[in-house]
Amino acid sequence: MLVAGTPAFAQSVVFLNPGKSNEAYWRSSAQAMQKAADSLGMQLRVLYAQRNRLEPVAMAQKLANLPKSERPDYVVFSNDYSTAPSILKALEGSGIQAFMAFSGIQEELRPQVGVPRGKFPFWLGSLEPNAEDAGYLxxxxxxxxxxxxxxxxxAQGKLQMVAIAGDRSTPASIARNQGMRKAVREAQGMVVLRQxxxxxxxQDKARDQALGLFQRYPEVRLVWAGNDLMAFGAMDAWRQQGGLPGTDALFSGIxxxxxxxxxxxxxxxTALAGGHFMAGAWAMVMLYDHYRGVDFLDEGLELRRNMFELFDARNSQQFEQHFSQTAVRLDFRAFSKYLNPQLRRYQFELAQLLR
Known part of the structure; x- marks a missing residue:
């Protein structure tokens, strides 16, 4: 551990990005992490798995096999497609410290990974957006x-709805679905979730699925989608059969x-929520502090935080002004406990960052 004030090379982090380099969500996640790195004087390298489920594990193995002097200080990874156990095994013995962001560990994986700093002592912890919020909002x-x-x-005065979820195994996908069902239950019988x-x-798969759903349930007028691309696919399908999204059917996305x-x-x-792409950037703040001897242990090792905001015309424009231009700098230093000793708890709020 570095002593505060000791000259050293910049803290190095590698992010094993499970998405595609041209995929809006995962690209914006990496860009936010880079803004955090720039603000905090850290080195960040992003490796894209291009949605290949096996690639994050292969990338972790390659990092572990590098000469010791070339290995990063930290690896940030996601548990998409339940790859966490294999990634941790690949990094074992390398001296690289690991942090999981964006998704949590399912209970069925616990026997394989245990808890942070246990079976894998170099696994420091995790930061997970409360994905149920996104589905609910x-x-x-x-x-x-x-x-x-x-x-x-x-004809019975009810609203018929279908849901196009992400996948069956990713914790974030499961939680979004749970939030969506909670909102349906709170509608007290006014909403019928057909399928x-x-x-x-x-987008392409969601379009094909939506076409089938609209034929199967001709009275459906609400479509909830687990991300923006699937919402676009469902909207494409509605237009294909002559409908007008936002007018004769309503769609939501994340x-x-x-x-x-x-x-x-x-x-x-009609409805859009976001902000969870910041999990990696907030993780960079935590790792910046950890590198300097300020541990997050007192807050817990597996943190789940509310990161989602429901967007409207006003705050969406404000958001784009800050994140669409790579030249716009954001100040993450205000969120660091090391730089702000008075902070007792991490306050990761997108609205505060955009002020």
Missing amino acids: TAQALIQKALKMPALRD EVYGEWR NTSEQAFDWLRKGQL
Whole structure:
């Protein structure tokens, strides 16, 4: 551990990005991490797995096999497709410290990984957005808007809805679905959830699934989607059969892509939540502190924080002004406990960062 004030090379971090380099969500996640690194004087390298489920493990193994002088200080990884056990095994004995962000550990994986700093002492901890919030906020906003539009109700006066979820195994996907179902339950019988399908986060697959769902359930007028791409696919399908998204059917999505904000401001996308892409950037703050001897142990090793915001025309424009331009610097130093000893708890708030 470095002593405060000791000259040293910049703290180095590698992010094993499970997404594609042209995928809006994972690209924005990496860009936010880079802004945090720039603000804090850290070195960041991003490796994209291009949605290949085996690639994060292979990348971890390559890092572990590097000469000791070339290995990073930290690796940040995600548990997408339940790869955490294999990634941790690949890094074991390398001297690299690991931190998991964006997703948590499912209980069925506990026997393989245990808890942070246990079976794998170099696994420092995790930071997970409360993904249930995203599913709940978007479904609730979707339902509230639909309740004000009597023309969307079926012959029994109810609202029929379908859900296009991400995948069956990723914890974030499972939690988003749980939040969506909670909002449906709170509608007290006014919403009928006809079916849930899994679009694997893809626009093309969601479009095909939505076409089938619209034929199977002709009175469906609400579509909840687990991300923005799947919402776009469902909207494509609705247009293909002559419908007008936002007018005769309502759609919701999750993520902060430029296209999602555009559709939101045009009224074709009814509800949109985002902010979870910041989990990696907030993890950079925690690792900055950890490197300097300020541990997050007192807050817990597996942190779950509320990171989602429901966007509207106003705050979506504010968001884009800060994140769409790589030249715009953001000050993450205000969130560091090392730099702000008065902080007792990490306060990771997107709204505060955008001020």
